[in-house]
Amino acid sequence: MTKDRITLAFFVDALGSRLAGELGCFREIAPHAYRQRTILGYSCAAQPTILTGLPPSEHDHWAMFYRTSRSELAPLRHLDILPNAVGRHRRFRRRLLAAHRKRSGFTGYYNFYRIPFRLFREFDLSEKRDIYAPGGFDGDVESIFDILARDSVPHRVWNWKTGLDRALAELSETLANGPPIRFALLYTAVIDAFLHEHVGDASVVGAALKDLEAKISRVVARAHDSYSEVDLLIFSDHGMAETKGEVDLMDAIGTLGLTHEKDNLAFYDSTMGRFWFGNERARTDVAELLENMDGGSVLSDDDLRREGVFFDDRRYGELVFLMDPGMLIVPSYMGARAPRGMHGFTPDHEDSDAVLMSSAPLDPAPASIADTFRVMKGLLNRTHDHE
Numbered sequence: 001m002t003k004d005r006i007t008l009a010f011f012v013d014a015l016g017s018r019l020a021g022e023l024g025c026f027r028e029i030a031p032h033a034y035r036q037r038t039i040l041g042y043s044c045a046a047q048p049t050i051l052t053g054l055p056p057s058e059h060d061h062w063a064m065f066y067r068t069s070r071s072e073l074a075p076l077r078h079l080d081i082l083p084n085a086v087g088r089h090r091r092f093r094r095r096l097l098a099a100h101r102k103r104s105g106f107t108g109y110y111n112f113y114r115i116p117f118r119l120f121r122e123f124d125l126s127e128k129r130d131i132y133a134p135g136g137f138d139g140d141v142e143s144i145f146d147i148l149a150r151d152s153v154p155h156r157v158w159n160w161k162t163g164l165d166r167a168l169a170e171l172s173e174t175l176a177n178g179p180p181i182r183f184a185l186l187y188t189a190v191i192d193a194f195l196h197e198h199v200g201d202a203s204v205v206g207a208a209l210k211d212l213e214a215k216i217s218r219v220v221a222r223a224h225d226s227y228s229e230v231d232l233l234i235f236s237d238h239g240m241a242e243t244k245g246e247v248d249l250m251d252a253i254g255t256l257g258l259t260h261e262k263d264n265l266a267f268y269d270s271t272m273g274r275f276w277f278g279n280e281r282a283r284t285d286v287a288e289l290l291e292n293m294d295g296g297s298v299l300s301d302d303d304l305r306r307e308g309v310f311f312d313d314r315r316y317g318e319l320v321f322l323m324d325p326g327m328l329i330v331p332s333y334m335g336a337r338a339p340r341g342m343h344g345f346t347p348d349h350e351d352s353d354a355v356l357m358s359s360a361p362l363d364p365a366p367a368s369i370a371d372t373f374r375v376m377k378g379l380l381n382r383t384h385d386h387e
């Protein structure tokens, strides 16, 4: 006996609109493709926008780290006594993260990367709770998972905590033998990780996407066996740009002779430098240096407002320097070397665009990643075709 209707949502991190179009991927199962403008920032800002339909200034998650005088990460500052060789070692950082997850009870996605430990006195995490579960956001911000819980909609979710093959196997098993569900969302970062290392290498990228397409197609076929109607969505949060060059922003700021954490405080993401100032001289010096620097530009408050990332309390930076597409800050607190591809540049660049592919045409056509939330919500409200 077939069950009723189901919505299947596959979230493929970093699958750009241009790449998806060129390779024609998922065309057979989701022929209606819509280019979507992403938001300024990284996945830690884009995913909340997809799950809530709101800009970062409203769901409050922009960068992974924000400045506060009451950071819950402050105890980590004591690790600053470790020699760099230990403190920056990958394996050490990985074990520390695992231990921290256990002790803190934080269920959100975070990483300490290469951030100097003493800075945790002033920087805290924006995603402490799992955003793929109800109650992931502060205040009255409602995500798709809050709606599913409130309306008691039977559903399953696989986020970054489960590997792709296991998640697909569990979804497949649920579709075939599990109790009926009305909605499933499966997130995967495999393409993001792959593109960071291989973007621009057409044959290996094509093969990786073909592999993913085959795996997802098999699960979708399983859904058609068990459910009378299957609404399929495959979408992303942003694209990936090829690295073109790097800038040693830390070194440039170092030439100003300012005392870090006194005159100024900086957070070096891979494509953004964010600055706070202890005095006017530091503000003027840093602003002047950045205004004259090649490879990026200072964002005005109007720029930030237009992108939905302006915060009155300046928790994410008093001054934001954004790199030009393909230009990276190296070294940064994220890494010591430049990967082959990166995202987090202006949403106006074509390689920044995300994509949403659907088994049925969508009206109105989704044009921004925030629309993905409305599309998912709309499908949940459908019971019969042509409704």
Ligand SMILES: [Zn+2]
Residues within 6 Å of the ligand: 014, 192, 193, 196, 343
């Ligand atoms: Zn990425």
